[in-house]
Amino acid sequence: MSERTDGTRSGTGSDAGTHSPSARLQNLFEGHRLTPTQRRIAHCMVRRAAEVPFLSSVELAELAGVSQPSVTRFAVALGFDGYPALRKHLRETAPEPAAATKANEYQQAVEAEIANLRHLAELLADPEPVERAGRLLAASPTLLVLGLRAAASQAFGFAYFAAKVHPDVRLLDEGGTMLADRIDAAVRAGATTLLCFALPRHPREVVDTLAYAKEAGLTVVTVADSAFAPVARHSDLLLPAAVGTGLAFDTACSPMLLGRVLLEAMCDELPQAQARLEEFDVRAAERGLFME
16 A cells, blocks of 8 residues: 555555556556545546546546536546546456356445455455554444444444443434534543545545544544545545445445454554453353343
C-alpha cells in the first residue's frame, strides 16, 4: 500500500493490478493529485471497473454525477490527450474475456466476491498499513468505532469482538445529533483514534462526522470500498476493501474480513489481549453461555 499525496494511504501495490479490473484502475490513478470531482469520477470507475472501457464520456459523467467536461479534464489529469485516449488505453489493457459459462447470477456474485478477496490478499502482501492501524487502535484508551446504514453491521461486528480485548470500545452505529456529543465524551475519556467503516451509498452524515472527529483531534482510520471514496479526505489512514455490486444490494465480504484482520493487528499490540480472552472463556464456561 502506498502513501497518497493527500495524506491517506491507498491499497494499490505495484503487483495488485494484474488480476482485477478495479485494481488496475487504482494503479492508474495512484500518484496523481485529484480534485474532489476527479476523485468522485475515479471512485465511480473503480466500482464499475468492468464497464468503464465501453462507456462514453457522457455515460461515465452521468454515472458519476458530474459534467462531461469534468470527465475530459480528469482524463487529461491522468496524462491522456482526452477521454477517448483513456478509454482506448483501458480497452487495450483489459484482460481477455473469459470463456462463456452457464454460471447464474448468484454464482457470478460469489465469483466476484472471490475476486475481491484475492485483491485484498494482494494488498495485504504489504502488512505495514494494517500494522500501523493496529498500533493506533490499541494505543487509544477509548476506541470509537463508526459505521452508519450499510456499514453499521461491519462496525458492530468489529466492536463486539474488540470489546473482549480492548478496555473501552464505544460503538457509533446510529446517526443523529448525539454523534458529536459522544465523540466529545470519548475525547474527554482519552480517545485518540476513531475507526470508521464506510460503504456505499456513502451517507453525508459519515463524512460530516469524520470532519468533526478530525477537528476534535482524533486520528481517523477508515475501511472503505475504495481509496477514492468520499471519506478519503477526512481519513489519516484509509484501507480499501472492494464490495460486490452484482446483486440488488452490495455484498461486503472483503470489508468484513479486513475488519477481522485489523482486530488481529490490534490484539498483537495489546499486551493483555490473550489474558482477557482466557478470562472471558473461563467466565463463559462458568455461566454456561455456549452449547459446546
